[in-house]
Amino acid sequence: xxxxxxxxxxxxxxxxxxxxxxxxxxxxxxxxxxxxxxxxxxxxxxxxxxxxxxxxxxxxxxxxxxxxxxxxxxxxxxxxxxxxxxxxxxxxxxxxxxxxxxxxxxxxxxxxxxxxxxxxxxxxxxxxxxxxxxxxxxxxxxxxxxxxxxxxxxxxxxxxxxxxxxxxxxxxxxxxxxxxxxxxxxxxxxxxxxxxxxxxxxxxxxxx
Amino acid sequence: xxxxxxxxxxxxxxxxxxxxxxxxxxxxxxxxxxxxxxxxxxxxxxxxxxxxxxxxxxxxxxxxxxxxxxxxxxxxxxxxxxxxxxxxxxxxxxxxxxxxxxxxxxxxxxxxxxxxxxxxxxxxxxxxxxxxxxxxxxxxxxxxxxxxxxxxxxxxxxxxxxxxxxxxxxxxxxxxxxxxxxxxxxxxxxxxxxxxxxxxxxxxxxxx
Numbered sequence: 446x447x448x449x450x451x452x453x454x455x456x457x458x459x460x461x462x463x464x465x466x467x468x469x470x471x472x473x474x475x476x477x478x479x480x481x482x483x484x485x486x487x488x489x490x491x492x493x494x495x496x497x498x499x500x501x502x503x504x505x506x507x508x509x510x511x512x513x514x515x516x517x518x519x520x521x522x523x524x525x526x527x528x529x530x531x532x533x534x535x536x537x538x539x540x541x542x543x544x545x546x547x548x549x550x551x552x553x554x555x556x557x558x559x560x561x562x563x564x565x566x567x568x569x570x571x572x573x574x575x576x577x578x579x580x581x582x583x584x585x586x587x588x589x590x591x592x593x594x595x596x597x598x599x600x601x602x603x604x605x606x607x608x609x610x611x612x613x614x615x616x617x618x619x620x621x622x623x624x625x626x627x628x629x630x631x632x633x634x635x636x637x638x639x640x641x642x643x644x645x646x647x648x649x650x651x652x653x
Numbered sequence: 654x655x656x657x658x659x660x661x662x663x664x665x666x667x668x669x670x671x672x673x674x675x676x677x678x679x680x681x682x683x684x685x686x687x688x689x690x691x692x693x694x695x696x697x698x699x700x701x702x703x704x705x706x707x708x709x710x711x712x713x714x715x716x717x718x719x720x721x722x723x724x725x726x727x728x729x730x731x732x733x734x735x736x737x738x739x740x741x742x743x744x745x746x747x748x749x750x751x752x753x754x755x756x757x758x759x760x761x762x763x764x765x766x767x768x769x770x771x772x773x774x775x776x777x778x779x780x781x782x783x784x785x786x787x788x789x790x791x792x793x794x795x796x797x798x799x800x801x802x803x804x805x806x807x808x809x810x811x812x813x814x815x816x817x818x819x820x821x822x823x824x825x826x827x828x829x830x831x832x833x834x835x836x837x838x839x840x841x842x843x844x845x846x847x848x849x850x851x852x853x854x855x856x857x858x859x860x861x
Contacts, residue, residue: 448804482800494804497796507792509804584715588705592690596656596702596717 447491447644450504450513455607456628457495459535460514463630467650502527502631511636511644517626518605522566528637531630531652538607538626540569541619545594548601553577553621556601563593564603573603573623591615655699655852658712658721663815664836665703667743668722671838675858710735710839719844719852725834726813730774735839739860744836746815748777749827753802756809761785761829764809771801772811781811781831799823 451460451474461471470487473479474495485492494510501515502525514533518540542553542562550556554577563584564570574581584599586592591611593599605626606612606619630651637644659668659682669679678695681687682703693700702718709723710733722741726748750761750770758764762785771792772778782789792807794800799819801807813834814820814827838859845852 482797483803494800495797496800497794499795500797503792503794504804504806507806509806584711586705586711587707589690589703589708592702592704595691596712598712598715598717 447512447647448494448510449491450494450496450501450510450515452498452501452513452515452519453495454498456498456514456516456536459533459628463514463533463535463651464647466653467647469647499523505631505633508633508636511633512647513631514628515631516605517624517629518566518569520629520631521624521626522568524568526634527631528634529629530632530648533628533630533651536626536628538605539619540566540603540623540626541606542573542601542603542621542623543591543594543606543612543617543619544601546616546618548594548618548620550601551620553601554579555620556581560601561599562601562603563590563599565590566603566605569623570603591617655720655855656702656718657699658702658704658709658718658723660706660709660721660723660727661703662706664706664722664724664744667741667836671722671741671743671859672855674861675855677855707731713839713841716841716844719841720855721839722836723839724813725832725837726774726777728837728839729832729834730776732776734842736842736845737837738840738856739838741836741838741859744834746813746834747827748774748811748831748834749814750781750809750811750829750831751799751802751814751820751825751827752809754824754826756802756826756828758809759828761809762787763828764789768809769807770809770811771798771807773798774811774813777831778811799825 469491471493474484482495498519501513504510505513505527506525544550558580561582563586567583567585590602590604593602677699679701682692682701690703706727709721712718713721713735714733752758766788769790769792771794775791775793798810798812801810
């Protein structure tokens, strides 16, 4: 039985559609009345675990799920030992540095040394500012990072930007991108090595 | 202007009620149509920041909010430098170790050494199992921790239990409590030291 970890939220609908092309019908997870976290596929030969974004690589790394779909942003932030298999293309967004619209800073290197940066993605932010040789103080927030510059807890934020609406609504503007992110199919390395063709078939179908 | 950090979710309604007894009316944050994260009090002399549970001690520690209301569980997990002022009494719940109903483990010390424990509160869990001299492997999950024993990623979980319904619905049972948690009023230490009476008045009103 193949177990697949799917992230609740923005990536779910497209993830289900892509597994359908591989013959695995997880459409029951899209039912708004569904309260189950472990949902069998219609054919009965697989099941989906409905978990939070950040938990997908955990379930795959421990082998509780052989496959999973999650954003590249999460993979880069948490660095769990999972195999990156397919760039699925959907869920595109950018990891960006953003400041207040009226700010004098026009790119990340303009930011003053030892300024504060608020982010949910403090590992990504640390790597990026390290690569610029710019020492900054990172403030880890778990949500509503756009409040950072408004309240003054941070001069800038590092956050995911999809349409840019949240930034605009909060008077913020993106000044530099760290990287582009899309949904990725990931796998449990040991399960892939021991696979007798079943997993590889799913992976191959999702590659096209 | 006093700024107060309030946690979205289960504690919000009671938090607003307690600040009302201190003369600060933040009832606008309870309006289901409210999308603002920074909401002025009706009297205009204070404002509320609506943030995630885990971010309340961050805003208070950095002094962006002088006061905040948050569960003791969050304070214990994140250990931010904030002053614990008042036990507000509401939002009662227990931090518990739970296992499958059919499990042979009847208390935490029964768990086998090096077993896996899934939790959102890995710092609390580490302290607890260290105090038992029981080495365990902690698996950090960000949500739906009750899936842990079901999927087999962990033998037990450490999680907040209020009514116990989530545990029962998932065939789990609590075998030991780490501590009891309630909502706490916390403050920014420097703001409290520099206070000319205004903050102290709010704190005193909320103590009764």
